[in-house]
Amino acid sequence: MSKRPVIAITPGEPAGIGPDLMAALEYDDDVDWVCIADPDLLDDRARLRGRQRHWPRYAPGVHGPSILPVALAHRAVPGVLDPANADYVLSCLRRATEGCLAGEFAALVTGPVHKAVINEAGYAFTGHTEFLAHAAGVAEVVMMLVAGSLRVALVTTHVSLASVPAAITGARLDAVLGILDAALMRDFGIARPAIAVLGLNPHAGEGGHLGREEIDVITPAVVRAQARGIRAIGPIPADTAFIPARLAHVDAVLAMYHDQGLPVLKAHGFGGGVNVTLGLPFPRISVDHGTALDRAGTGRVDTGSMASAMALAKALASRHAGP
Incomplete structure (x- = not known):
């Protein structure tokens, strides 16, 4: 170029x-x-x-x-x-x-x-x-919104809420975490990015009492990502993931669905935020x-x-x- x-x-x-x-x-x-x-x-x-x-x-x-x-x-x-x-x-x-x-x-x-x-x-x-x-x-892309230093990527995008649990598969999480990690390094110049992975259910499933997606799908994907050298952390309850003390230690947040992560980002920086397609x-x-x-x-x-x-x-x- x-x-x-x-x-x-x-x-x-x-x-x-x-x-x-x-x-x-x-x-x-x-x-x-x-x-x-x-x-x-x-x-x-x-x-x-x-x-x-x-x-x-x-x-x-x-x-x-x-x-x-x-x-x-x-x-x-x-x-x-x-x-x-x-x-x-x-x-x-x-x-x-x-x-x-x-x-x-x-x-x-x-x-x-x-x-x-x-x-x-x-x-x-x-x-x-x-x-x-x-x-x-x-085959696989990742939608990430950026507002200042806050970066929120999505596992699922424009699907109904009822369709979300079935769309969160181990294969999809593996692909998304790999694409997100690579993009943060190559495109954003972060040497070893830390990624906060949100749970799907309230309180990240409450040990299985509020849903098993964290136990059966999300946690195993985080473990696999860590074995590949990705600094994935979680699953973290979505209601506390965006407090400043937690955000200070991560480079991106991976939300499970569109309206789990984007309302916070848009409240944080609406009017100056952007949408980036990774992959x-x-x-x-x-x-x-x-x-x-x-x-x-x-x-x-x-x-x-x-x-x-x-x-x-x-x-x-x-x-x-x-x-």
Whole structure:
């Protein structure tokens, strides 16, 4: 990779806040940012903000922010979802993924998508994480959110609560702990990371009285991880895992399901947190908020999470490139 990383950005749902973020952001001079989007969409949102932004067309060697055009099916109205534009959202993601896999882009930053409208259009879509894993041909990936020094990874992601226990298998835990440990070392520069593994049940099962998942599945996985040289600790009761005294001694927390760990992280750093997909052959970082349909086109834009995602993408792209 050249000294100037080329990083792709997909703004996400065209009726949402993503295009507004593209118009409001400031872009680092030492990165070539490539926004994969409809040029008219970005121009429309820039005009709503009372500003003009010149986006040169992307081509290898074009420095600074540029645009790789993908056409909308229908002109987007801020705040109004249109299933006809679902294919546009997925086409932007496909082009970005292809570029990352080919080495054209050093990393991918994604804006928020609206899962329901994509599914309404007839596409089976559970989220960025699953889409990118499938596109990259990767069997196992890990979703991790980062807010400052707090890192929370997930064993399961977008599944119903009723489906969680069956999805927490020894094989899945083995894979997640391996991916998380490797990423913390390679991407975050932590020599020997400590990972706090949460229990599934209240009080981590209370010795089997509140469930046996800790005894039958989670503890054996922690022991296997330790035998592989991973500093896994647990299972720890989720209700005390996030107190500062405990967090001071760990580099990441591994939660069993989405709403076990993420409410704490978002309360800790909402607006500046980011979502990182671990296990892909390229860095992917996303904002930690939704499409904010009510704010699209109004000028009420908070760029904090997107700016954090772009800063982390730049850092991870550098580490992936090696010395």
